[in-house]
Amino acid sequence: MxxxxxxxxxxxxxxxxxxxxxxxxxxxxxxxxxxxxxxxxxxxDMAAGSLRRSGRQTLSIGLLLPSVANPFSSEIHRALEDTLSERGIAVFAASLDDDPEREKALVAAFLGRRVDGMVLTPIARSQAYVIPEHSRDLPMVFIDREPVGIEADAVVTDNAAGAARAAAHLLGHGHTRLAYFGDTPDIQTARERRRGFLEQLGQAGIPTSTVSVREGLRDVESARLAALAVLASDEPPTAIFSSQNLVTFGVMRALKEMGASRRVALVGFDDFALADMMDPGITVIAQHPERIGKLAAERLLARIDGDDGAPRTYVVPSELIVRGSGELPPSY
Amino acid sequence: MxxxxxxxxxxxxxxxxxxxxxxxxxxxxxxxxxxxxxxxxxxxDMAAGSLRRSGRQTLSIGLLLPSVANPFSSEIHRALEDTLSERGIAVFAASLDDDPEREKALVAAFLGRRVDGMVLTPIARSQAYVIPEHSRDLPMVFIDREPVGIEADAVVTDNAAGAARAAAHLLGHGHTRLAYFGDTPDIQTARERRRGFLEQLGQAGIPTSTVSVREGLRDVESARLAALAVLASDEPPTAIFSSQNLVTFGVMRALKEMGASRRVALVGFDDFALADMMDPGITVIAQHPERIGKLAAERLLARIDGDDGAPRTYVVPSELIVRGSGELPPSY
DNA sequence: ATATTTCGTGACAACGTTGTCTCATCGTTA
DNA sequence: TAACGATGAGACAACGTTGTCACGAAATAT
Structure with a gap:
């Protein structure tokens, strides 16, 4: 200068x-x-500017995702970027890989760069470690999962309601022997989906004990093996609900291998590309990552602009998309 | 402090x-x-530190992608992040959306934040506008496409060779009536893929004039319509090469609608999730985004560390993945 | 005509750090 | 015992900006 x-x-x-x-x-x-x-x-030089400038905004925020390569996450990322870029805000994006240590390290890295706010997908047991920053007025919005040990805004999908809708849909098509395939219950979303699914069945008079519940499925292969085992059992389920994308893929593979794709009904949580091109098309409970991202961005901006209302959790509704696999009748 | x-x-x-x-x-x-x-x-406060510190690194870089939500891009993003995070470098990611103006604006935004380097997917006609920064010693690595109007490192897929391999593969299965479905030839990668495909056919004695060439296909729907039209023509091709993911999806949809999935061979450029679950599985020329990202990160780090060798273009080989659709015999 | 306001401009300190230099203290060596 | 080097610590300027204030000149009001 x-x-x-x-x-x-x-x-x-x-x-x-x-x-x-x-x-x-x-x-x-x-x-x-x-x-x-x-x-x-x-x-x-923006950095030098914000050093002196009052309010000291850096026009950058931190975004913590399970993985930037995860399609669901990157849709959220995109929606965030679109909303924030209108204000000239740049986004630091980073991947967590289910590692609580990484979560803390990355948050520290963002703090050291003096971001104006953060959007986080929490994985650590508790997010109490950021209380000092949060109360020091650093805007934070949690997405996908609600934080533990701290009061802050969150934007989540209606996991339980969506899973309940899947249950109701399968019940409506006459199924009474059902299976739940889920991710590890350590994850809040997985717990919620299981709860919603089982509670809905319970209301229809189907005892939880008669439902095949398989959990801790973290990837395609483990889900595939679990599905093969359950389908080969004495009284196999006539319909399956899978709580997550990778699990759905594993179940699809198992069904295909057994030639059961048109015999066993399937509803998956999470939409995915080409779901309609499968045979049959895969019925899903679709989340709306673009809405989650947009809403999270809007909340973050509001906080940055000084909104100091009580923290709230915003719920984005999921949606049943009918494509065939979920409408197959029970076959005994 | x-x-x-x-x-x-x-x-x-x-x-x-x-x-x-x-x-x-x-x-x-x-x-x-x-x-x-x-x-x-x-x-x-890192910013304050780098203000004074000699060398003045901010430990952050800028990454410009067609879209952070694009699976190919986000794989690259992930690989970059993994390599750079070992050095504590944070990544600003932004989406271009095919808008040359955005390209310039985002580059300016990165420069204002004094990034230590940039990884760019160029879309503007020419990247000469960054010559001042580049010669002022700001490391830059271009990915996916080579830059125009400036000498800089680039990491790209062997587009022509990959497309040629697809052509050879289809020829090897007896096809002589072929079609090329491609993105707009404004894009360097699309031009290269077309060239590689047609040259390979030429070498096999198949004149370009007998090949159905459809270009300017930017999305699933336009590709679907183009495929429907070509397949309904007098002498429809017995095999199709699609130069890009979305185009492949469009062609797949058209084939399915016409019940021709098992009659017309298809090889697509770019791998995608569930390609093996289609019926038949889709044979593709797979790119290796993780290798591109890793290599780009390594080159960027080398430049940041002072490597001042002549700029080079690094080519990452693509790979033919056989799944069924590309091995269908010609049917007249 | 003079008093007052407005306008354009620059000097200077400050933001939160780090590089350089200096200084006091202490233990070692001749 | 005197000279010396090593060690721990702080004072101060500087990095590239912006906020504050002050100043002179021009425009306006009295």
Missing amino acids: RHVAALAGVGIKTVSRVMNDEPGVSEATRQRVLQASQQLNYQL | RHVAALAGVGIKTVSRVMNDEPGVSEATRQRVLQASQQLNYQL
Whole structure:
């Protein structure tokens, strides 16, 4: 900036004014400064600016996802970016990989970079470790899962309600022998989905004890093996609910291997590309990552802008998408 | 930092030394400072640090992708992150949406945040606009497409060779009436894939004029319509090569609608989830986004570390994955 | 004509760090 | 015992900005 000022023959404060479009500079000097800055290819240093500037915003936020490569996560990421970029806010994105230590380290990395806010998918047992920052007025919005040990905004899917809808849908098609295939119950969303599913069955008079419940399925292969085992049992279920994308894929593979794709009904939680191209098409409870991302961004901006209402959890409704696999009749 | 110094009863420089693990502090003071910093929940401000620190690294880089939600892009993103996070480098990610103006704006946003380097997927006609920054020693690595109007490192897939392999594969299964479905030739990768495909056919004595070439297909629907039209023509192709994911999806839909999935061979460029679950499985030329991302990160780090060798383009080989659709025999 | 306001501009301190230099203390060596 | 080097610690300037204030000149009001 000094160099630009020297070249234009003005003081540095005048350069600062021009670069920030502040008033109080004559058109003539403005032009001279502008030309000098272009000649020197000069650009403001945001970091130095926010150091001094009151309020000290860096126009950047931190985003913590299970993995930036996870389709569900990256849809959220995209929606966030779209909303935030309108305000010129840049996004630091990072992947957690189910590692609570990483969660803490990455949060620390964001804090050291003085982000204006954070959007987090919590995985550690508790998020109490960020209480100091949060109460020190660092806006935080949790997504997908509600935080534990701290009061903060959260944006989540109606996991239990969605799973209940899946149960009701299968019951409506006459199924009474059902199976639940789920992720590890350590994860809040998985617990909620299981609860919603089983409670709905309970209301229909189907005791939980007659439902095949398989949990702790974290990848396609474990889900596939679990499904093969359950389907080969004495009284196999006539319908399956899978609580997560990878689990759904595993079940699909197992059904295909056994030639049972058109015999056993399937409803999966989470939509995925090409679900309608399968044979039969896969009926799912679709989440709306773009809405989650947008809402999270809006909440974060509101907090950044000073909203100090009580923290709230926002629930984004899921949606049943009928494609065939969930409408198969029971076959004994 | 002042407060920590005051609380610990030391000078601020001593606090700085402790926080940066610099030597020359007695264990006793070190402990006192550490305790004070924990009590005040103090954390170093990286921005302020890099302002003064020589070399002035911010430990952050900018990443420009077609869209963070695009699976291919987000795989690259992930691989980059993994390599860079080992060095404590954070990643600003942003989406371009095929908008050259956005490309420039986002690059400017990164520059204003004084990133240590950038990884870019170029879309503007020319990247000459970054020459000043690049020659001012800002490391840049281009991915997926080579830059125009500037000499810089690039990491790309062997598009022409991969497409040629697809052509050879289809020829090897006896096809002579082929079709090429591609994205807009404005995109370098699309041009390369077309060239590789057609040249390979040419070498086998199949004149380009007998190949149905449909281009400018940017989404599933346009590809579907194009495929329906071509397949309904007098002498429909017995095999199709689609140059990109969305185009492949469109062609798959058209084939399914016409009940031609098992009659017309198909090889797609780009692998995708569940390709093996289709009926038949879809044979593809798979790219390796994780390798591209890793290599790009390594090159960027090398440049950041001062490597000033001549810019090079690194080519990551693609791979033919056989799944059924590409091995169907011609049916007249 | 003078007093007052407005306008354009720059000097200077401050933001939170780190690099450089200096200084006091202490233990070692001649 | 005197000279010396090593060690721990702090004072101060500087990084590139912006907030505050002050100042002179021009425009306006009295």
